Amino acid sequence: MDPTSHQFKENAKQALSNDNLQSALAQMKVGFVERRREAAEKIPEFDRLRDQARDLKNHTLANLDRYLERYERKAIEAGAHVHWAETAAEARKIILDICRQKQAKLVTKGKSMIAEEIALNEALEADGISRVETDLGEYIVQLRNEPPSHIIAPAVHVLREEVEEAFREEHTHLDDARRLSEPSDLLNEARAILREKYSEADVGITGANFLIAETGSSVIVTNEGNGDLTQTLAKTHIVIASIEKVVPTLEDASSILRVLARSATGQEFTAYTTFTTGPRRPEDTDGPEDYHVVILDNGRSDLLGTEFQDALRCIRCGACMNHCPVYHAVGGHSYGWVYPGPIGSVLTPTFLGVAEAGHLPNASTFCGRCEDVCPMRIPLPKMMRHYRQEEFDKGLAPPAARFGLDLWRFAATKPRLYRLGTRVASWAMRLAARGGSLRKAPLASGWTDHRDMAAPTGASFQDQWSARGGRRRPSAR
Amino acid sequence: MSEARSRIFGRVRAALDEAAPEEREDDAQLDARIAAHERGIRPERVDLDPPALVDLFVDQATKVNATVDRLADASAIPDALARYLASENLPAAFRMAPHPDLEALPWAERPALEIKTGSSDGADVVGLSRALSAAAETGSVMLCSGPDSPVTLNFLPETHVIVLRADEVGGTYEECWDVLRAKLGVGAMPRAVTFVTGPSRTGDIEQTIYLGAHGPRRLHILLVDAA
Numbered sequence: 001m002d003p004t005s006h007q008f009k010e011n012a013k014q015a016l017s018n019d020n021l022q023s024a025l026a027q028m029k030v031g032f033v034e035r036r037r038e039a040a041e042k043i044p045e046f047d048r049l050r051d052q053a054r055d056l057k058n059h060t061l062a063n064l065d066r067y068l069e070r071y072e073r074k075a076i077e078a079g080a081h082v083h084w085a086e087t088a089a090e091a092r093k094i095i096l097d098i099c100r101q102k103q104a105k106l107v108t109k110g111k112s113m114i115a116e117e118i119a120l121n122e123a124l125e126a127d128g129i130s131r132v133e134t135d136l137g138e139y140i141v142q143l144r145n146e147p148p149s150h151i152i153a154p155a156v157h158v159l160r161e162e163v164e165e166a167f168r169e170e171h172t173h174l175d176d177a178r179r180l181s182e183p184s185d186l187l188n189e190a191r192a193i194l195r196e197k198y199s200e201a202d203v204g205i206t207g208a209n210f211l212i213a214e215t216g217s218s219v220i221v222t223n224e225g226n227g228d229l230t231q232t233l234a235k236t237h238i239v240i241a242s243i244e245k246v247v248p249t250l251e252d253a254s255s256i257l258r259v260l261a262r263s264a265t266g267q268e269f270t271a272y273t274t275f276t277t278g279p280r281r282p283e284d285t286d287g288p289e290d291y292h293v294v295i296l297d298n299g300r301s302d303l304l305g306t307e308f309q310d311a312l313r314c315i316r317c318g319a320c321m322n323h324c325p326v327y328h329a330v331g332g333h334s335y336g337w338v339y340p341g342p343i344g345s346v347l348t349p350t351f352l353g354v355a356e357a358g359h360l361p362n363a364s365t366f367c368g369r370c371e372d373v374c375p376m377r378i379p380l381p382k383m384m385r386h387y388r389q390e391e392f393d394k395g396l397a398p399p400a401a402r403f404g405l406d407l408w409r410f411a412a413t414k415p416r417l418y419r420l421g422t423r424v425a426s427w428a429m430r431l432a433a434r435g436g437s438l439r440k441a442p443l444a445s446g447w448t449d450h451r452d453m454a455a456p457t458g459a460s461f462q463d464q465w466s467a468r469g470g471r472r473r474p475s476a477r
Numbered sequence: 478m479s480e481a482r483s484r485i486f487g488r489v490r491a492a493l494d495e496a497a498p499e500e501r502e503d504d505a506q507l508d509a510r511i512a513a514h515e516r517g518i519r520p521e522r523v524d525l526d527p528p529a530l531v532d533l534f535v536d537q538a539t540k541v542n543a544t545v546d547r548l549a550d551a552s553a554i555p556d557a558l559a560r561y562l563a564s565e566n567l568p569a570a571f572r573m574a575p576h577p578d579l580e581a582l583p584w585a586e587r588p589a590l591e592i593k594t595g596s597s598d599g600a601d602v603v604g605l606s607r608a609l610s611a612a613a614e615t616g617s618v619m620l621c622s623g624p625d626s627p628v629t630l631n632f633l634p635e636t637h638v639i640v641l642r643a644d645e646v647g648g649t650y651e652e653c654w655d656v657l658r659a660k661l662g663v664g665a666m667p668r669a670v671t672f673v674t675g676p677s678r679t680g681d682i683e684q685t686i687y688l689g690a691h692g693p694r695r696l697h698i699l700l701v702d703a704a
Contacts, residue, residue, distance in 0.1 A: 048518055063493070068486070084485055137681035217670075228628070228692070233629070254650040268615045269615035269674045272671055277667070278668060284623065285595055302488070
């Protein structure tokens with residue numbers, strides 16, 4: 001997809017005035033948060049499990065090359081074809097070549113964010129290959145001809161009535177009298193349509209939550225069972241994964257799985273957690289004849305050894321966006337590329353550059369909830385701050401912001417001037433305030449156009465501090 | 478091997494060797510780490526004696542909308558299955574995994590049951606499979622693919638019935654892996670291993686959970702007490 005991250009402000013403005021989107025977001029911001037909290041409370045070890053998951057992934061990343069070699073060796077032993085792609089274009093070409101070789105007409109897809117990252121859908125369509133998304137949320141966004149707005153809940157921005165509308169438009173065989181107003185009706189309709197597609201498909205494509213070095217297995221977790229049907233019934237199964245998905249053993253995968261679903265949907269475990277190793281065995285009566293794994297780098301190796309290496313711990317649970325006040329306000333599409341929310345505000349500038357995506361790390365209140373809930377303890381605010389710095393250093397920040405920051409720096413490095421300035425400003429604000437708040441303030445229209453600004457009610461902290469005999473360290477008392 | 482592969486490995490190696498040489502381990506250390514199968518933190522909820530662990534399994538499976546029928550011994554399975562199908566208004570017909578444990582059951586006592594075996598063709602209403610193990614911590618049942626356990630049986634029929642013995646219920650996923658390794662040898666995996674935790678579901682329409690998305694609408698576990 002063509003990124004629109006550079007126009008985040010326009011995207012956000014539109015999102016804020018989109019009533020349907022706002023209703024959908026109002027639902028999600030309560031549900032996900034409560035369910036995750038309940039799941040965490042049910043298991044007293046939760047925070048220790050998070051520490052363990054972080055340490056485990058750090059160890060794996062520090063030895064990534066050797067674990068990938070082990071994974072590859074075991075996967076090939078089990079009959080897998082392992083392909084390596086440096087870029088999105090290479091990954092697309094590998095997948096299209098397999099599809100062409102199989103003369104594929106129909107591809108079924110399980111949910112995969114890497115497929116979005118490499119813009120696989122557009123490539124398949126350009127090649128005349130039909131594609132059916134099998135995850136219900138992905139199917140809904142496919143019908144609506146839009147990208148997913150969330151990494152685990154692709155259609156979280158869509159209201160039930162809009163799902164019905166999309167089904168009526170595309171499923172033209174449907175009688176007008178057929179009731180589709182209940183989610184269960186919609187579910188049954190999707191189930192019936194997709195049933196035919198699974199076995200008709202020449203190629204089934206899924207992502208991978210993990211790759212296991214010990215066994216050469218790929219792991220997917222789904223609630224619907226769509227991923228399993230996709231990879232079992234198509235003649236060829238292609239897994240798309242990225243280099244950081246590898247973990248050493250089945251035990252290690254199990255440890256991380258304990259924090260994945262709990263953080264994502266607040267379930268204790270996903271309905272189906274499947275470990276796949278190679279194609280159908282000679283004695284098997286079902287399963288794909290061919291099993292390919294495409295392992296994508298796409299800039300990830302450049303993060304190793306940098307301050308962004310920690311982002312490679314991400315297990316794509318979505319907890320950061322589920323808890324983000326900015327995501328709650330503007331939704332996933334506003335971020336303008338594949339990964340929304342706090343992790344998107346780190347990954348998008350990483351993959352596309354600060355010039356395209358500089359707005360995203362600025363679109364944060366730094367409230368820190370993302371880091372508080374991240375099961376892999378990724379320091380997301382710190383990374384966003386780093387990109388803000390980079391944007392400033394490269395001269396990409398808007399002139400007004402640069403002027404403001406320069407002015408502030410000038411004052412803040414001169415304590416007397418700073419104190420005088422704050423006294424004057426707070427006096428002026430109190431003078432201009434009506435009923436304790438300001439309707440308008442110079443240089444602050446970005447705030448006051450939308451809401452009142454509270455006027456200061458007393459002396460500044462520093463003045464109060466010295467009035468109470470401050471300036472002393474606690475140890476001196 | 479491809480050029481892409483060598484360039485990716487080259488970059489990864491160079492970056493890691495420079496950034497954190499002290500965290501790098503050699504081949505022997507990493508192979509030893511893998512071979513040790515070291516377990517992580519064990520959830521304390523599974524610190525129970527065997528009967529209580531089975532109760533926990535039943536409790537957890539029930540919480541995720543599975544139904545569990547506890548049977549005194551395996552010979553009661555045909556009867557229990559026939560009763561279950563009748564109670565759910567399902568036809569007295571099912572597709573059975575060609576597993577020796579299932580084939581050895583006294584099906585002749587329930588001649589009205591119509592039994593097919595093998596992979597599902599998608600038309601089966603009920604599938605019957607045999608579990609290898611189960612993890613009480615989340616009520617998850619472990620199914621391993623093979624000629625005696627077709628994967629299609631686990632996903633295509635609208636009702637999935639699984640036979641599990643009480644002494645096969647372990648505490649954690651790690652215990653399930655040990656059972657698999659004891660059966661197949663270390664490092665060997667069937668094509669597909671699935672932990673099934675309740676019936677298929679989706680939350681993709683307004684985050685409300687609905688059962689029976691693409692896989693089974695019902696998951697029924699026949700839990701047999703005696704070996």
